[in-house]
Amino acid sequence: MAQPATTTAGHSPTRPDGWQGIVADWSSDQRAFKNVPWGKAMMWIFLLSDTFIFSCFLISYMTVRVSTTVQWPNPSEVFALTIGGEHIPLILIAIMTFILISSSGTMVLAVNYGYRRDRARTTLFMLLTALFGATFVGMQAFEWSKLIAEGVRPWGNPMGAPQFGSSFFMITGFHGFHVSMGVLFLLLIARKVWRGDFDVNKRGFFTSRKGRYEIVETMGLYWHFVDLVWVFIFAFFYLW
Amino acid sequence: MAQAEGHASAQEESHASGHEEGQQHPLGIYLKIWAWLFVLSTGSYLVDYFHLQGYLRWSLIVTFMLLKAGLIVAVFMHMMWERLALMYAIVVPPLLVVVFMMIGAFEGFYTFITRGIFFGTGS
Numbered sequence: 001m002a003q004p005a006t007t008t009a010g011h012s013p014t015r016p017d018g019w020q021g022i023v024a025d026w027s028s029d030q031r032a033f034k035n036v037p038w039g040k041a042m043m044w045i046f047l048l049s050d051t052f053i054f055s056c057f058l059i060s061y062m063t064v065r066v067s068t069t070v071q072w073p074n075p076s077e078v079f080a081l082t083i084g085g086e087h088i089p090l091i092l093i094a095i096m097t098f099i100l101i102s103s104s105g106t107m108v109l110a111v112n113y114g115y116r117r118d119r120a121r122t123t124l125f126m127l128l129t130a131l132f133g134a135t136f137v138g139m140q141a142f143e144w145s146k147l148i149a150e151g152v153r154p155w156g157n158p159m160g161a162p163q164f165g166s167s168f169f170m171i172t173g174f175h176g177f178h179v180s181m182g183v184l185f186l187l188l189i190a191r192k193v194w195r196g197d198f199d200v201n202k203r204g205f206f207t208s209r210k211g212r213y214e215i216v217e218t219m220g221l222y223w224h225f226v227d228l229v230w231v232f233i234f235a236f237f238y239l240w
Numbered sequence: 241m242a243q244a245e246g247h248a249s250a251q252e253e254s255h256a257s258g259h260e261e262g263q264q265h266p267l268g269i270y271l272k273i274w275a276w277l278f279v280l281s282t283g284s285y286l287v288d289y290f291h292l293q294g295y296l297r298w299s300l301i302v303t304f305m306l307l308k309a310g311l312i313v314a315v316f317m318h319m320m321w322e323r324l325a326l327m328y329a330i331v332v333p334p335l336l337v338v339v340f341m342m343i344g345a346f347e348g349f350y351t352f353i354t355r356g357i358f359f360g361t362g363s
Contacts, residue, residue: 012323025325033326044330055337059344066348069355076288094285101281105274108316112270115262214262217318224316228309234281235305239288240298 043218047225050178054229057171058236064163073159075238079143093238096139097230100179103132104227107220114216119193122216126190129223133183140176144169171233178226189219263318273315280304280311 012035015021026032033041065072076089083091110125147157147168154169156162192198192211201210284304287297314320319327 018324021323022325022328025323032329034323036322036326041326044326048330048333051334052337055334055340059337059340062341063344063348063351066345067351067355069352069359076291090285090288094281097281097285098278101274101277104277104312104316105270108270108274109267111263112265112267115264217262221317224312227316228312231305231308231312235284235301239284239301 037212037214037218039218040214040221043221047221050225050229054171054174054232057167057174058232061163061167061171061237064167065161068161068163070161072161073157073164075240078147078159079238090238092139092143093234096136096143097234099132099136099139100227100230103129103136104224106132107223111217111220114193114213117199117213119196119199122213123190123194126186126193126216126219130183130186130190133179133186133223133226137176137179137183140172140179144172167237171237175226175229175233178229182223182226185219185222189215263321265318265321269315273311276311277308280308 015024025034075093079091079093080087080089081091082088106125106128110122110129113121113125147165151158152165152168154166157165192202192204193213193216195202197204198211198213198215203210281304284301287300287304292300313331319331
């Protein structure tokens with residue numbers, strides 16, 4: 001009641017610390033998320049729902065893995081590569097992990113330069129991020145074709161428990177799809193940044209709304225989420 | 241409470257550096273977190289490389305995983321600088337996943353035991 005239902009993107013009202021502050025923010029007749037643009041709040045809520053989707057995949061994977069009476073294939077060996085005559089366990093996945101982390105690093109730099117209105121650097125770092133993302137998807141395609149060539153199928157594989165294939169293709173496939181969409185999203189926004197759409201208040205072709213540099217941060221949230229999901233997949237699927 | 245005050249002052253500092261718009265923080269912190277993520281990933285890779293097994297392996301994997309996830313959400317996604325109302329709205333619901341996970345684990349172990357009893361292949 002203290003605040004009418006107006007936009008509060010510009011200022012953030014002072015509130016008590018801790019829970020009392022949360023209750024004051026969520027109370028009636030106002031926007032719950034002060035000083036957060038709606039696009040960013042919506043992206044966070046989308047990511048929350050996506051968290052549950054990936055959780056469902058990982059929990060189903062856990063359930064089939066603990067319930068099978070057949071030996072689970074050893075990921076360390078399945079994803080090993082022989083490079084220069086040396087047999088290195090899990091090396092492909094390790095490289096993919098480092099590539100994705102680096103893409104998160106370049107993304108966060110793009111967000112920072114975006115708010116500084118440094119168009120050239122923002123575009124450069126977004127394109128770098130997209131390049132890392134595309135490299136990641138490429139390596140995943142390599143991994144998939146290698147496993148398919150070795151006879152891994154969603155319904156069975158020569159190494160052990162048949163559920164390995166279905167979990168692998170479902171989880172990494174869905175994650176790879178997220179990365180691919182992220183790359184597209186990155187290229188679209190990078191193009192807008194490069195053209196200077198956010199400096200001249202050009203309206204978007206689809207929404208007819210004026211964009212702002214905050215879209216780079218919103219885009220970044222999605223990208224970091226993709227990296228975040230990989231952290232969990234890496235731990236639970238590849239390392240466990 | 242002290243933590244919340246720390247955030248508030250950090251926010252004021254970063255806002256004082258010029259731009260009012262969005263999340264503006266010095267580049268140094270991002271580079272530091274980037275380096276830490278590399279270190280933690282190397283750590284979890286080495287767990288596999290040195291073939292650690294059992295509880296040592298699982299506890300190390302989970303520790304590295306949670307540290308990495310925390311750093312990404314807190315700094316890269318700027319969650320530590322957001323208002324508590326947003327932070328709690330986003331961070332608290334995923335905790336329900338722990339409940340789902342426990343249900344899944346009970347169900348899975350039960351299936352494993354019944355398979356063992358009825359098909360005689362397990363324990």
